[in-house]
Amino acid sequence: MARKKSFVAICGSTRTQSSNLSLLKAIATLMRDEIDLKIFTGIATLPHFNPDLEHPTPPEAITQFRGLLRAADAILICTPEYAMGVPGSLKNSIDWTVSSCEFSKKPTALITASSLGYKGHQSLMETLRIIEANVTNHTNLVISYIKTKVSPTGEITDTGTKEQILHVMHALVALTDHPPFQVMNNQY
Numbered sequence: 001m002a003r004k005k006s007f008v009a010i011c012g013s014t015r016t017q018s019s020n021l022s023l024l025k026a027i028a029t030l031m032r033d034e035i036d037l038k039i040f041t042g043i044a045t046l047p048h049f050n051p052d053l054e055h056p057t058p059p060e061a062i063t064q065f066r067g068l069l070r071a072a073d074a075i076l077i078c079t080p081e082y083a084m085g086v087p088g089s090l091k092n093s094i095d096w097t098v099s100s101c102e103f104s105k106k107p108t109a110l111i112t113a114s115s116l117g118y119k120g121h122q123s124l125m126e127t128l129r130i131i132e133a134n135v136t137n138h139t140n141l142v143i144s145y146i147k148t149k150v151s152p153t154g155e156i157t158d159t160g161t162k163e164q165i166l167h168v169m170h171a172l173v174a175l176t177d178h179p180p181f182q183v184m185n186n187q188y
Helices: 019-030 060-071 088-095 118-130 159-177
Strands: 005-011 035-040 074-079 108-114 140-144
Touching: 005 019, 005 060, 005 159, 019 035, 019 074, 019 108, 019 159, 035 060, 074 118, 074 159, 088 118, 108 118, 108 159, 118 140, 140 159
Parallel strands: 005 035, 005 074, 074 108, 108 140
Antiparallel strands: none
């Protein structure tokens, strides 16, 4: 029997009862037969990015975060949009990986689940492109009005949304089976 893929999910919200965390729990349940999904909820605990702190040794929390990403077969980011942009704590966590390249060529999916989400999604897609994350047209999704589509207990209540999420997740699993870097185009 083949080993299950190991995925890391980064929750872009720092709220303990966020819709994004509920969505990640639902995804973990939906995909439990195919992948082991570890949800990282600690972006608020990471220190502010400062290149001076990287040398000679980065803070322990950063070393652990980078190790978690490095060990994963793929990365899933699930985030809200704040003020039409990327939440600061999420951007901070990604900034810590720029010089160490944990996202470079790593199969990655981005789900922006918010009230609207398009501006924040586009901004984060540009960041992921710059750091060479392997995100494709099939591994990114915007879910607007998320509170009407997922329950606080982690159940996806909208059938169309559930199908879209399964499509993204199966595409991400497929990317782990085909490791060469795939160039993204500009269509979101």
